[in-house]
Amino acid sequence: MTVELESLSVDVWRGSADGRFQTFRVPRREHQTILDVVTEIQRDQDATLSYRFACRVGMCGSCAMVVNGRPRWTCRTRVSEAVEGDKLTLEPLRNMTVVKDLAVDMAAFFDKWRDARGYFEPGEASADFAVVPPASRERRAADAGIECIGCGICQSACDVVTWNKDYLGPAPLNRAWTLVNDVRDAGNDARIEAVSGSAGCHACHSHMNCTEFCPRGISPTYSIAGLKRAMISRALGRKA
């Protein structure tokens, strides 16, 4: 049995890049999440509202959007922690093309992932298993960033992504760093090259919005710092 406490005033972005906010009133219920609110609007009030979700338990990252100015997972955000008075404002993720309402096109995001070489390169097949001690420096560095699920929250939060359209961004660079630390990977020369351009790691100015908003507690800022050091070692290695 849910107890109806009061109602919420929810401003939802409608349309694409040109659009407007549409206000809905939704009953406030105990333990409600933002995903519950959006779903209730779409099912009971306006079937034309477009939004994404899948697992609803904080594993897939599909439900990411901007809630009262902060990029968050709606399935893991209680109304009680996000609401300001009785007001909620829901917008699509920033720095990505809005397809419709709260759904964005993530193709460009994953293109940057590819451009940063955020994929494993196996190299020569080996007869034996690779031995990777979990406590080794490289493995610990990789593990610090490995839990990324590609939800796009950091990319949405990053001001440099807004200011520099070519900037690869926190998520692709974080993944590149985990691979730089993967001792089995054979593609690191090309990868460090890929993250060294003007759109690469040194465009990061350590604002740390990515670190602040990552729901998995990853710090892309420190991963990118690692890439900066790797880039410097490589450049100096070549000079000497």
Add this chain to the structure above:
Amino acid sequence: MMRASHKQPGFVAALLHRLAGIALAIFLPLHFWALSGALNGADFLDRFLKVTQHPLVKFAEGGIVVALALHMALGLRVLAIEFLPVRERTRVAISICLAVAFAVGLAFLLNVV
């Protein structure tokens, strides 16, 4: 509504660092030009320094001193993030940088006012 990302201490620090840097880049050629005036003798410099007695000028100088100290402190923080193995406590680190910069500015103003 100001975006949440702009209220975070890391962003505020980066913005202050950048604005201080711009102020310094504008100030620097003027500073060099003023000092080159010494080529015209100590009294050019004395006359120039007299102009700078005006309270508004002193306040602006104080601002530049704060800008320099702030730009350096926040810049050292960036170098620490990029090269040191320690993870910072962001709010603490930034507060320390701001405190040191304002202390230096205050010391300067107390001297010249």
Add this chain to the structure above:
Amino acid sequence: MLLTHFLSATRAITPVFDGLSGRGSGCGELQCWRAMTAILFIAQRVSAAVLAFFVTVHLATILYATRGGLTAGEVLARTRDNHWFFAFYVLFVLAVSTHAPIGLRNVIREWTPWQGRSLDIALAIFALILLSTGFRAAAAVYLPPEALLQ
């Protein structure tokens, strides 16, 4: 470290590279560009570390010197004929002429529509202006009164 700094200072002014990207002379356009941006990044960090020392000394000098007001006589009495101060200011000018234009480059590229080669050239000119006015200022406070040019 000073050599790297010098190399980076000259590299920041010249957009054309050879061999620095490890590809011998005549590298492809994109590789040259990447090599330059990597060099600029390194030059910025190196000059920042160097400036940490110079700025600390400069701020300490300012706080010390301004006790009880400041006159030209006091400034010049300290710096005239003083080799240490002269060397200090010359190196300070070199470091800042590397650091400031590269910093401005990032700001202008991110906050204004100005990008590309014309910006790099304008900033190289700014670097030269800082170098020349800076050296002139250092000379102005070092040279003895007899050597005044006017």
